[in-house]
Amino acid sequence: MQILYEDSEILVCFKEAGEAVQSADVRRPDLESRLRLYLSQRGIRHSALHVVHRLDQPVQGLVMFALTARAAAELGKQLTDGRMEKTYLALVEAVSPPGEKKLGEAADGQMIRLVDHLLRDGKTNTSRIVREGTPGAKRAELLFSAEGYDAENARALLRVALKTGRHHQIRVQLAGAGLPIIGDRRYGKLAEQVPFPCLCAWKLSFEHPKTGKRMELEAPPERISFGKSAEGLLIISGHSVQNKVE
DSSP states (O other), X not given: OEEEEEOSSEEEEEEOTTOOSXXXXXXXXXXXXXXXXXXXXXXXXXXXXXXXXXXXXXXXXXXXXXXXXXXXXXXXXXXXXXXXXXXXXXXEEOOSHHHHHHHHHHHTTOOEEEEEEEEEETTTTEEEEEOTTOTTOEEEEEEEEXXXXXXTTTEEEEEEEESSOOTXXXXXXXXXXXXXXXXXXXXXXXXXXXXXXXXXXXXXXXXXXXXXXXXXXXXXXXXXXXXXXXXXXXXXXXSOOOOEEO
């Protein structure tokens, strides 16, 4: 666990792949429990910790927590109305002609938009793409562009911007577009050398719940590890990451 930003209102940390944000299994410490212990050791009542958003357990990246009820409510509103922007990095491979076409377009600088309707199955903890109007289905939208492209092997590192927040949304929509995330054992192809999906919650942009100032936090590049599957594709805009407050 690495804390990237902390003040009296919020805390943002980097979650490792495989760690649960919250878990009912007391035998396996989760991120929330570790942070509560951290706050307790500093004399801050651990009950003040509120989860603002979550990441799937296999996914690595930035997770935000609020330290007051008022901050939690304000950040929740930002998630709903779109003021909070979440950007991910995903290493994918094309498994169909439509997928290869989309990768080519993204590599040419186009921003690709995917809109689907997802239906969640609580029994299997999965989601799938269904027809619009299917009872219980929710609209899902994301945008992606290519950060790096390996034309020979039809793979790319995508920068993905979520416009909605649905269950397993990025994993399901990219797989549905013929671009499964490498290492995603649930929706993609198995990759023996990659134990977790090559997906990282890379950037958070939001308004500070107390000051109203715009903040932008990015995961340190050295923390983003996709193993051998990346093979040089993991280049983030060719510059060092700097967390900033406007």
